Amino acid sequence: ATRKALTWGQGNQILDTTGSVIYVDDDVLRALQEDWLIVHIKAEARDMDRLQADYFDLPKPLVWRDKFVRDTAMSEDDNIRHCYPNLLLSRKAAYEGLSDVTLTSSFILDVETSMDAIFDAIRAPLS
Numbered sequence: 001a002t003r004k005a006l007t008w009g010q011g012n013q014i015l016d017t018t019g020s021v022i023y024v025d026d027d028v029l030r031a032l033q034e035d036w037l038i039v040h041i042k043a044e045a046r047d048m049d050r051l052q053a054d055y056f057d058l059p060k061p062l063v064w065r066d067k068f069v070r071d072t073a074m075s076e077d078d079n080i081r082h083c084y085p086n087l088l089l090s091r092k093a094a095y096e097g098l099s100d101v102t103l104t105s106s107f108i109l110d111v112e113t114s115m116d117a118i119f120d121a122i123r124a125p126l127s
Contacts, residue, residue, distance in 0.1 A: 003028050006035065020063040022094040029098065039122055040099035043088060047105050052084050062087070101125050 002024050005015055015036060022029075032038060043051060055062075056077070067087040071079050096102060101122050107113055 002032075006031050018060075019091065022091060022098060023063045023065075033098065037101070037122070037126075038099045040095045040102045041108050042092075042096070042102050042104050044105055048085050048088065051088060052081060055084065056081075065090075 002015075002017060002021060006028065017032075021032075064083070064087060067090050068080070068083045071082065074082060103118070103121055107121065108118065
């Protein structure tokens with residue numbers, strides 16, 4: 001799906017990738033890095049509970065790799081809740097390495113942050 005999305009049109013477009021984008025084929029990652037400005041929204045420690053609650057409210061497929069370790073003493077939900085923070089932390093370096101610009105979630109989610117401020121923050125490191 002990501003590979004196909006890279007071919008849609010030209011110009012000012014936003015491609016909202018999944019969190020598993022770091023696991024796509026190398027040629028797709030290269031195309032993303034060469035042809036797109038990649039903005040990483042960095043989850044902060046205080047976001048972990050909210051991200052986990054969001055995942056359980058609207059579950060979606062995840063690429064866990066080796067970050068899901070089944071503990072037979074736990075229920076499936078408890079096991080996922082236990083492993084989920086480790087999955088998020090393990091992806092952090094890959095997201096940061098892929099991105100051109102990193103913005104914090106507290107900046108993005110602040111109701112006082114205007115769209116102009118977000119665009120200015122994206123442009124600043126590129127100047």
